[in-house]
Amino acid sequence: IRKEPYVVNGATYPLDTYSNVPSSIMSKLDRNLHLLPNHPISIIRQIIEDHFSSYTALVPSSAVVSVHQNFDELGFPPDHPGRSLTDSYYLNRDYMLRTHTSAHEVESYRKGLNQWLLSADVYRRDEIDSSHYPVFHQMEGTHVWDHKDLHTLPQLNAELEAKLANCPISIEDNTSVSESNPFQDTHDPVHAQQITQHLKHSLNSLIFRLFGKQATKDGEPLKVRWIEAYFPFTTPSYEVEVFWEGEWLELLGCGVVMQKTLDQAGVSNKAGWAFGLGLERLSMVLFSIPDIRLFWSTDPRFSDQFKEGEISTFKPYSRYPPCYKDMSFWLPAPSGGGSTTSAEHGAAAAGGRGTQPPSKVKAFHENDYCEIVRDVAGDLIESVTLLDDFIHPKTGRQSKCFRLNYRHMDRSLSNEEVNELQDKVQKRVVEEMGIEMR
């Protein structure tokens, strides 16, 4: 548990009850994988920047943003689950690690730019497995027009359409503009329709650039699917999926920028679209990288495989064996409830006195558990899976059993070493989460 305030780029952020960023996460703030020239994440970024060559590529200075920038300004309601301490990293109640690159939309529009891309590291508390890591990278892209220039859209759309006509791509689009995914009141529906078309053509052509060559090897066209979605800062909103190795894979979220966003940036006279995509997801499938932790490896057997501008297939090198340990525990009895008192507290509870512990006891959340595991084991933890979840029929107490799978990327782990990690995790979760080992 932290005592010192956070210091980032010379600014000090005093701690409060929100502060929940462990030092293992703070240490990621200056890794900048998306800027290392021969790193897969950066290679994908550069290919996208090359594809959208007339767009200005921006890199924000710090992962620390205000809660206002990350959520309020973009219209996230006060009770949005993304805001919770179990899902996001807070330096304190006012500042956090951005959870998405959209946090920089308003400040970027304020610069007066009409076409820009912005890539950055983003942070989310999450479970632990081969495709989730609390730090990942996103790219935001947007194109807006001055109202007086919107009449150029039909011509721009015709050009994009002509380009796509030459690509073997099959687009499934059953989306419609409806009450649940409407155009904005302040937009002329004809313009909103043309912006939506431009968004769709632009992203279909990007996806073809990324996937087309590999996906059409066997003569089949590349399949792309458009789905209606919801984001507080766009409407209409969409998600785009690509058919890849037999599965539909979600690639990005996008939509027509909420006028309110542009108003806040002082550019009310503009309208346009925005998208946000995950660079890890794209890199994992395009380079066949099986584990998200590999991106953080400094092993030359990983880093020497990639070259600027090229999408190549990752050749796995032999991995060291995993080692798993199970951990079973009782969750803290929920406070204030009363019906699920533990056996030990049964007598007191039956006495009807207010003997409940003061309701400091937080509900168990798997993300909190995983955070402690990561803080102790760092990148040695490969996955945490729930094996068993059960409620004792007599006492009503809930127990869970997790399997913690450890693996070192660069060498063998000894059993003793893993036992030591497991003991540390145990100690910390007992102290910090009020759970009781079985």
Ligand code: PHE
């Ligand atoms: N920020 C959104 C996310 O992280 C993606 C998005 C970006 C959606 C821009 C719409 C427009 O999921």
